[in-house]
Amino acid sequence: MPPSPPAVRQAARDGRKEPTKSEAILWRALRSRGVGGRKFRRQHPVGPFILDFYCYEESLGIEVDGGSHVGRSTADAQRQRALESLGVRFVRISAQLVESDLPAALTKIEAAFTSPPLPRTGEGPGERV
Numbered sequence: 172m173p174p175s176p177p178a179v180r181q182a183a184r185d186g187r188k189e190p191t192k193s194e195a196i197l198w199r200a201l202r203s204r205g206v207g208g209r210k211f212r213r214q215h216p217v218g219p220f221i222l223d224f225y226c227y228e229e230s231l232g233i234e235v236d237g238g239s240h241v242g243r244s245t246a247d248a249q250r251q252r253a254l255e256s257l258g259v260r261f262v263r264i265s266a267q268l269v270e271s272d273l274p275a276a277l278t279k280i281e282a283a284f285t286s287p288p289l290p291r292t293g294e295g296p297g298e299r300v
Contacts, residue, residue, distance in 0.1 A: 179221060186214035187213055191237055196270060197224065231284070233262050233264065235269060251263075
């Protein structure tokens with residue numbers, strides 16, 4: 172993936188400090204491999220763009236569409252196509268769904284996974300004592 176300009180990386184850092192309500196709710200569920208054993212990053216820069224959440228294992232971007240996306244469907248679609256050309260797959264979730272039915276939002280994310288999770292360090296097949 173292309174490197175992000177310094178201003179984009181700074182904007183991503185700033186975004187991590189002040190998440191929206193729906194981003195904060197979803198981050199509590201995603202952090203620490205909380206969904207499907209996958210590691211997610213929040214406010215992750217990719218070239219000139221910032222993804223709300225990103226999973227390297229899956230090359231999966233999660234976009235939470237709230238009030239700032241109203242009237243921006245054309246721009247959002249162009250942005251998504253540009254990111255998809257870089258190999259990023261997408262799940263778009265409404266902020267309303269995250270805030271009103273988090274389990275349904277997490278199910279939508281898990282449905283986009285393409286592979287089983289990688290074992291964590293020290294984990295793997297075999298019998299546990």
